[in-house]
Amino acid sequence: MHPDPYDPELFRRHGHQVVEALATYLDSALAGQVPVLPLRAPLELAEQYQGALPLDAADDAEAEVARCLAQVIGQSIHLHHPGYMGHQLPAVLPVAALADLISSLLNNSAAIHEMAQAGTQIERQVIRWLCAAVGWSQDSDGVLTSGGSLGNLTALLAARNHATQGAAWRQGLRAGPPLALLVSDQAHYTVARTAGVLGLGQDAIVTIPTDSCFRLDVSALERLYRQTAQQGKKVVAIVGSAGTTATGSFDPLHEMGEFCREKNAWFHIDGSHGASALFSEKYRGLTEGIELASSLVWDMHKMLFTPSLITAVLFPHRQYSYDAFSQEASYLFARRPEEADFDLALRTLECTKRTMGIKLWLALRVHGAKAIGELVTKTFDLAREFATLLKAEPDFELAAEAASNILCFRHVPLEIGNSESETKRLDEHQLEVRQRVVASGKHFLVHTVLRNKVYLRTTLMNPRTTVEDLKGLIRAIREADRSADLQVSTGMPT
Ligand SMILES: Cc1ncc(COP(=O)(O)O)c(C=O)c1O
Known part of the structure; x- marks a missing residue:
């Protein structure tokens, strides 16, 4: 039966x-009693x-x-393991995972209000809460969507339509001058991908160099902006990062924002990773200037410890939030114009739209914003403590100081050294060491390439990771190095 x-x-x-x-x-x-990655x-x-x-x-x-x-x-890989230090996925708050179960069973769709009354109202409450954290007025607004990539696409689509006063939306890109997007060389790859999706083309991207801390160089921005304008191109947006992917660096948002104001340019901030610093009393200062954004993307499934996916696309002005998908259709869905804001499908690519706000909302209702802000502080602190540990060791070098909770570094064994001629060997060493450390099951870290050099990269996404765990990682890297010597000397394959 x-x-x-x-x-x-x-x-x-x-x-x-x-x-x-x-x-x-x-x-x-x-408790770290399972291998972090089997x-x-x-x-x-x-x-x-x-x-x-x-x-x-x-x-x-x-x-x-x-x-x-x-x-x-x-x-599965275990993100609650204290040795998990890899990609930007957090050890989620368990209660938020339960909220996902509620959303799944109810299966409401927050596209139109009557299909998700609570889901829609909760989303609106979460959006207001986030906008208030940025410091924006009642006129600000936004929407939740499925990930930072889609968030960047949505925000930059709004920017494109805004810059072309809707012409690009209606007639495509054949109308008007060529468009340009000014982006730092450290911006997430989805920004470049977005240029392709929006029909601007990769050639529309003007890459702005970064300084030694991987922060956008404002004087280069000024120079390249001038050049772009002289070439007759229209700037769709200048993109800043509040937490770059590779190193967690914060661009000089205030200076960039002032520059955008002066030029009347759209200032998009990709805060997917780092906007959550707004909830940390200690680290809020890193986001200074974020309030100058014309659009802001912010992943809750990164530094607000919420299960993926939940991303906010925020705008200082309600009208901008309608610019992405339509110029005038804000009243199409609702019979009463004053109710249009509750039909969220007008502002996102999704048609069926998960009630994703519930997971953050439940976590806030249970734990409060202060507790979540303290978790942000904890992980940012950890990266600084790790940097201090590494700087005290002769065989490690940092790519840059810790800006957020991401730290990139190289293991430089004395027998290899750090001369230019050893660059390739040293790059291979990072990859080999990483592979051995990961295979041990005690730690999980990743690698990245910065200015043509391979670095080990840790993202401290688990507030339960301790300084002892970080010391353990240093030991594990050295052990991996020694085991490489052994394998070479015994002729075993590596
Ligand atoms: C700065 C930044 N922007 C955008 C993204 C893409 O976000 P998602 O993975 O939520 O699509 C990431 C992902 O790591 C990121 O670090």
Whole structure:
């Protein structure tokens, strides 16, 4: 006999079973009792997924759920592990994950108000809260969307339509002068990708160099802006980063914002990573000038410890939030014009739109904004402490001081040295060391290329990581280096 898939009792049993198992998992992940990444080669793992999916119900549903859960957890990277220091995904707040379950079961769509009354109102409340944190007036507004990439696309689409007064939206790019986008050489790749998607083309990108701390160089911006204008191009936007991907650097937002005001240029800030510093009493100063943005993108699924995806696209003026997808259609969806703001599909690419605000909202209702701000502070502090540790060691060098919670560095063993002629060897060394450290299962870090050199990169996304864990990483890198010597001397493959 098939169980009724909608049986509430079955859901209750499975729900208890899943939450119980996840809580046990969380306990061991936080204590570092699982390998941070049980690494398997994709092709080897793929063999397990070749079979057809079942036609018939499982004989024992609970045993099947338990097996599935163990399989998924066992083949996942563990972001709650204190040794997780890799890409920009946080150890999420567990209560926010439960909110995702609520959203999933209700399956409301925050595209139009009647399809998600609570979901829409919560999203509007979250947007107002974020705008207030930026320091914007009641006129500010925005929308939640699915990720920073889509956020940048949405904001820059608004910028393009604004710059062309809607002509690009209506007639495409054949009307008007060639367009340009001024972007630092450290901007996230989605900004360049957006230039392609928006039809500006990659040639529209004017790359602005950065200083030794990977912050946009304002004098170069001024020079290149002048050049661009002299070439008869219209600037769609000047893009700043509040937390670059590679090094977590904050561009000089205040100076950039002033420059944009003077030139009447759209100032887009990609704050996907670092805008959350606004909630840290200690580090809020890093975002100075963020309020000068014409558009701001901010991922909650990075530094507000919320499960992915949840990204805010914010504007200081409500009307800008309608510029991306239409110039005049703000009253199409709602019968009453005063209700138009509640039909969020007018402002996002999504049609069916997840009620994603609920997860942050529940976390705030339970823990409060102060506690979440303290988590931001904790991870930024950790990066500074790590930088201090590394600077005290003769065989490590930093790419730059820690600006946020991202730190890039190189291991420079004395026998390789740091001369120009050793650059390639040193690059390979970083990659090899990283591979060995990751394979050990105690730490997970990544690498990046900065100015043609390979660096190890840590992003401290887990507030439960401690200075001891960071000392452990330093030891692990040195051990990985020694094991390389051993393997070379015994002729083993590396
Ligand atoms: C600065 C920056 N912008 C945009 C993105 C893209 O965001 P998402 O991964 O949410 O699409 C990232 C992702 O790491 C980022 O670091």
